[in-house]
Amino acid sequence: MRIRRDGLVLLLAAVIVAGALVDEATARRPRPRFVATVGGKRFKGWRRATRGAYSTTSFTVGASTRPRRGLLRTIAVSCAGLDLRAVALPVMPTAGFCSGIYQEQNLRTGLLKTWGSLGMEVTVSAFDGTRVVGTVRGVIQPGDPADAPVSLEEGAFAMMLLDVGV
Numbered sequence: 001m002r003i004r005r006d007g008l009v010l011l012l013a014a015v016i017v018a019g020a021l022v023d024e025a026t027a028r029r030p031r032p033r034f035v036a037t038v039g040g041k042r043f044k045g046w047r048r049a050t051r052g053a054y055s056t057t058s059f060t061v062g063a064s065t066r067p068r069r070g071l072l073r074t075i076a077v078s079c080a081g082l083d084l085r086a087v088a089l090p091v092m093p094t095a096g097f098c099s100g101i102y103q104e105q106n107l108r109t110g111l112l113k114t115w116g117s118l119g120m121e122v123t124v125s126a127f128d129g130t131r132v133v134g135t136v137r138g139v140i141q142p143g144d145p146a147d148a149p150v151s152l153e154e155g156a157f158a159m160m161l162l163d164v165g166v
Contacts, residue, residue, distance in 0.1 A: 029160070030131070031047055032047055032063075032159035032160060033159065034062070034063035034075065034155075034156075034157045034159065035154075035155070035156050036136070036152050036154060036156070037151075037152070037153045037154045037155075038073070038075065038150060038152050038153075039150045039151060043063075043075065044065065045063025045065065045075075046063065046064055046065055049063055049064035049066075049074075050063040050159055051162070052132060052157075052159045052161040052162065053161060053162045053164050054084065054161035054162065054163050054164065055166040056083045056085070056166060057080060057082075057083065058078060058079060058081070058082065059078070059079055059082070059084060059132065059161060060076060060077070060078040060079075061077055061078075061157045061159060062075060062076030062077065063075055063157075070106055070107045071104060071106055072103075072104070072105045073102070073103070073104050074105075075100070075101070075102050075155075076100070076101045077098065077099070077101075077120055077122060077157075078098065078100075079098040079099075079120075079122055080097045080098075081094070081097045082097070084124060084127040084132065085127070089125060089126060089127060090123055090124060090125040090126075091123070092121070092122065093124075095118075095119045095120065095121055095138075096119065097118075098118070098119070098120040098121070098122045098138075099116065099117065099118050099120060100116065100117060100136070100138055100140045100152060101114070101115070101116045101140070102115040102116070102140050102150055103115070113142075113143070113144065113147060114142075114143040115140040115142050115147070115150050116141065116143060117138075117139070117140050117141040119139070120137070121136065121137050121138050122136045123135045127161075130160055130163070131161070132157070132158070132159060132161050133157070133158045134157055134158075135155055135156050136155035136156075137153050137154070137155055138151075138152055139152070140152060
């Protein structure tokens, strides 16, 4: 089957235009991230397990690491009493309204250690209605008195927030 030169030019032009439209429509979204230094160790959230939620009264960001050597680590930070859409950014919520939870689970033995406390220092530098960017730091107290407190330093997050309404 022979294609005429005019038809080939039109076909090539259609492919180029369609390629440009597909490129814009499927533009890559920024990847979610949550990184920090937790207890002196590097914490890098697994992209599949980095999530956040937003309501008009609070927001939560969190992540889990990939299981390494049978250990799964998870961080979640939640701030109450703040509507991100109604404040000027950057904003630093009152530390008493921000809580942090850190967990280490040994997948081989099933042992779960949990730390949790109020007083996390969170700064939200950007929020466009769906994506939040900010930093976090603080000391998280152990659930078991035999464990030492864990410091969360140099924490940075950037992720999409699921709007849960309310």
